[in-house]
Amino acid sequence: MSAIQTRDLTKKYKEKIAVDQLNLSIEQGELFSLLGVNGAGKTTTIKMLSCLSKPTSGDAVLLGDSVATSPMEVKKKINVSPQETAVAPNLTVKENLETIAGLYGSNRKEAVKKTKEMIESFGLSEVEKSKAKTLSGGWQRRLSIAMALISNPQILFLDEPTLGLDVLARRDLWRTIEQLKGKVTIILTTHYLEEAEALSDRIAIMAKGRLKAVGTVKELMSHTHTDKFEDAFIALASGNGASL
Ligand SMILES: Nc1ncnc2c1ncn2[C@@H]1O[C@H](COP(=O)(O)OP(=O)(O)OP(=O)(O)O)[C@@H](O)[C@H]1O
Numbered sequence: 001m002s003a004i005q006t007r008d009l010t011k012k013y014k015e016k017i018a019v020d021q022l023n024l025s026i027e028q029g030e031l032f033s034l035l036g037v038n039g040a041g042k043t044t045t046i047k048m049l050s051c052l053s054k055p056t057s058g059d060a061v062l063l064g065d066s067v068a069t070s071p072m073e074v075k076k077k078i079n080v081s082p083q084e085t086a087v088a089p090n091l092t093v094k095e096n097l098e099t100i101a102g103l104y105g106s107n108r109k110e111a112v113k114k115t116k117e118m119i120e121s122f123g124l125s126e127v128e129k130s131k132a133k134t135l136s137g138g139w140q141r142r143l144s145i146a147m148a149l150i151s152n153p154q155i156l157f158l159d160e161p162t163l164g165l166d167v168l169a170r171r172d173l174w175r176t177i178e179q180l181k182g183k184v185t186i187i188l189t190t191h192y193l194e195e196a197e198a199l200s201d202r203i204a205i206m207a208k209g210r211l212k213a214v215g216t217v218k219e220l221m222s223h224t225h226t227d228k229f230e231d232a233f234i235a236l237a238s239g240n241g242a243s244l
Contacts, residue, residue: 001028001063001064002025002026002027002028002061003026003027003028003029003030003062003063003154003155003185004024004025004026004049004060004061004062004155004185004187005024005025005026005060005061006022006023006024006025006049006058006059006060006061007023007058007059007060007061008021008022008023008057008058008059009021009022009023009024009045009048009055009058009059009060010022010055010056010057010058011041011044011048011053011055011056012056017209018041018044018209019041019044019045019048019209020041020208020209020210021058021210022041022045022058022206022209022210022211023211024204024211024214026185026187026202027185028063028154028185029181029182029183029184029185030185030186030201030202031177031181031185031186031188031199031200031201032185032186032187032188032200032201032202032203032204033187033188033189033190033195033196033199033200033202033203033204034046034187034188034189034203034204034206035189035190035191035193035196035203035204035205035206035233035237036205036206036207036237037207037237039208040206040207040208040209040237041206041208041209041210042189042206043083043159043189044209045206046080046157046159046187046189048060048067049062049067049078049157049187050074050075050078050080050157051067051071051074051075051078052080054067054068055067055068062074062077062078062155063077063154063155065077077153077154077155078153078154078155078156078157079148079149079151079153079155079156079157080148080156080157080159081141081144081145081147081148081156081157081158081159081161082144082159083159083160083163085140085141085143085144086144086147086148087132087140087143087144087147088132089131089132089133090131090132090133091131091132092128092129092130092131092132093119093124093127093128093129093130093132093135093143094115094119094128094129096132096143096147097111097114097115097118097119097143097146097147097150098111098112098115100147100150100151101114101115101150104150104151114150115150118146118149118150119146121146121179122142122143122145122146122176123142123176124139124142124143124146127139136169137164137165137169138165138166138168138169138170138172138173141161141162141165141169141173142172142173142176145158145161145173145176145177149180149184153184154184154185155184155185155186155187156180156184156185156186156187157186157187157188158177158186158187158188158189159189160189160190160191161173161177161188161190162174162190162192162195163191170192170195174195174198174199177199178199181199181201188200193229193230193233194229196217196229197217197229200216200217201216202214202215202216203215203216203217203220205220205233205236205237206237207236207237207238212236212237213236217229217232220232220233220236224236
C-alpha cells in the first residue's frame with residue numbers, strides 16, 4: 001500500500017486554480033520533496049493532504065483512508081511541522097512536549113516518558129528547561145518537529161523546515177531529518193535546492209499548480225540533460241513546456 005496516492009487532486013480559490021489535477025504516488029518510508037517557485041501550489045497541496053483544507057475535486061488516499069471521506073482517520077496517521085513553528089512561546093521545551101503528548105491522549109506518566117524519549121533523541125536536553133521563546137530559530141524548529149512526532153505519526157509533513165536558519169543550524173536539522181528517514185514517511189517542502197538534493201529519495205517539481213516532473217535527482221537531471229540539479233529545476237519549474 002502506498003503512503004499517499006492522489007487522484008486528480010484539485011484546489012480552486014474562486015477562479016484561481018492553486019492545485020490542478022495532481023496525481024502523485026508516495027511510498028511508505030520515502031522522504032519525498034515538493035519543490036516549486038512561489039505560488040506553485042506546494043503549501044496548498046500539503047494543506048489538502050493534512051486535511052487542513054478540503055479539495056475542490058479529486059482525492060488523496062493516505063494509508064488507505066481518503067481525505068475527502070475519512071479525514072478523521074487520516075488525521076490519526078499524520079502530523080505536521082508547519083512553516084510557522086507551532087511551539088507555545090511561554091512554555092519550556094519540556095512543557096511544550098508534555099502538553100502535546102497530553103493532547104494526543106497520553107496520561108501524565110506516559111507524557112513524561114514520551115517527553116524524555118523525545119528530548120534524548122532530538123538532543124534537546126541542554127534546552128529542556130528554557131522557555132521556547134528564548135530559543136534560536138534552529139532549536140525552535142527542532143522542538144516543533146519533535147512535537148509533531150510525539151503522536152507517532154506514520155506520515156510527517158515538514159513545510160520549509162529550515163527556512164531562515166543559518167547554514168550550521170540547517171545542517172544540524174538535516175542530520176535530525178536524516179535520522180528519521182525510513183522510519184516515517186516524510187513529505188518536505190523547501191526552497192533550498194541543496195536541501196532537497198541532500199535529503200530526498202524522490203522529488204516532485206510543481207509549477208502553476210501542476211505537477212511538472214517526479215523522480216530522483218539523477219533522473220530529473222538526466223531528463224533535462226543537465227548536470228546540475230539547479231539547472232534541472234530551472235528547466236522544469238518555469239511553468240513552460242510539457243511535463244515529464
Ligand atoms: N487562501 C487562499 N485564497 C486565495 N488564493 C490562495 C489562497 N492560498 C493560496 N492561494 C493561491 O494559490 C496559489 C498557490 O499557493 P501556495 O501557497 O500553495 O504556493 P506555494 O508553492 O506554497 O508558494 P510559496 O513557495 O510562496 O509558499 C498562489 O497563487 C496563491 O496566491
